[in-house]
Amino acid sequence: MAESPASAQFIAENKGLPEFRHVALTALNAIVNAEDGPEKAPAGPVQTLAAAGSYERRKPFHLDTEQADGFTRSNAAQYFSVLKQQHPSVRMVGLPGAVVTGQGAVVTSDERLVKESVVEFTAQGRPPDGFLASEGGYSMKRRLDARIAAPCVLAKRPWYRNYGHWLVDGATVLALTAELIQAERLKVVVGQFGSPRMRAVVMDTIAQLVPGATVLEHPDEQIWQFDQLHYVSPPHVPPLFKHPEALRRVRIGFLGAGTGMAPRRRLFITRRTAGNRRLVNEAEIFDICGARGFQFVDPEKLSLREQAVLFAEAAAVIGAKGAAMTNCLFCAPGTKVMLLSPADFPDPFFWDVAPTCDYGEVFGPTVTAKARGLNEFTVEPQRVAAMLDAAGF
Secondary structure: OEOOHHHHOEEEEOOOOOOEEEEEEEOHHHHHHOOOOOOOOOOOOEEEEEOOEEEEOOOOOEEEOOOOOHHHHHHHHHHOOOOEEEEOOEEEEEEOOOEEEOOOEEEOOOOEEEHHHOHHHHOOOOOOOOOEEEOOEEEEEOOEEEEEOOOEEEOOOOOOOOHHHHHHHHHHHHHHHHHHHHHHOOEEEEEOOOOHHHHHHHHHHHHHHOOOOOEEEEOOOOOEEEOOEEEEOOOEOOOOOEOHHHHHHHHHHHHOOOOOOOOOEEEEEOOOOOOOOOEOOHHHHHHHHHOOOOEEEOHHHOOHHHHHHHHHOEEEEEEEOOHHHHHHHHOOOOOEEEEEEEOOOOOOHHHHHOOOOEEEEEEEOEOOOOOOOOOOEOOOHHHHHHHHHHHOO
16 A cells, blocks of 8 residues: 555755765665775665576577668667576665665665666766766755655666566566565555556556555655665666566566466557557558457556466567567567567567567668657568568467
8 A cells, every 4th residue: 555645754854954965876786895995884684585697588580670770780689699698686785874866766874876776877878867967976965855764675766657667677676575575564665656557557566466565655856765775686777687586576476377378369569559669550560460360459458467467378479669568578488579669779678578488570660750769660561471470370
């Protein structure tokens, strides 16, 4: 259940402190092990939730980049050559007195910005939400909006408002910490959602994975300080790393041991109501797929649980590259997962979501002039037919 602001001990602290404070970007290892100096941030016990190791991805059975632009062709060639992926462990670290702001940025009590909590921003040379670039690091406001006394697990990460990122970033954290949350009655901190649909998805996830947990919804613009914050290192770091144990725990959380049915469905996933990256000639492409036994599916009309079961029963899935295709993490090994992508968007996110599936992708020319990766596009019907032939449908 979501907790009201009043019970979260909201405060306003403006007692003559300077408007901004400087924070140094610091890797979690340095914070825990004091690798960058003799003074170390107060940190509680460190617990390994999922071990370091490696996993293998299947080479795409069909990859048509002929109509992709040069940037996409080059990056796709690089991405899809990485068939074996090394990954670090996922650890939970206690950070007493830490503050959270922006899209899950964590600052320790001794003014260190946890690098892993903002890597999606810093990897692009951007200041994280809620921070200004300053010499040798970043600056943030000193004002506190809330002090949270109860122990909490942070399940808020950059891009949390996106359905796909919630599944691989937020849901994985909950799946890995579910037993601890229940045993120690930890509260769960998530973002504050403007979209009622996304909020429902998040609350459904929490009810499924950690039933009965108390939820605190953190607004991006506020700075909350926690007496006891449990920070989990990212189970997903783009572009290529999604911890297999974290994904497995999410699947088990929604499906148990399985649906009891052999994969048999053929799904065509529409993106017609999306705000970007729409397949302009979707009707034409569906005619081809429909003739081969694919059913038209609009995921926005289904609950998260219903989507999980549907994808678990799929022998084949095809659709425009977008958040709904993250549901392929629920697919059985060997499922044919086929992406239709704009010429300017080489992101391998969905190949990595389902590394045991058979993956195919066809790129098509863009028809709008938006930012890279957001453009509407078309795909030539004969190219889709060739991928379906290669998949055996």
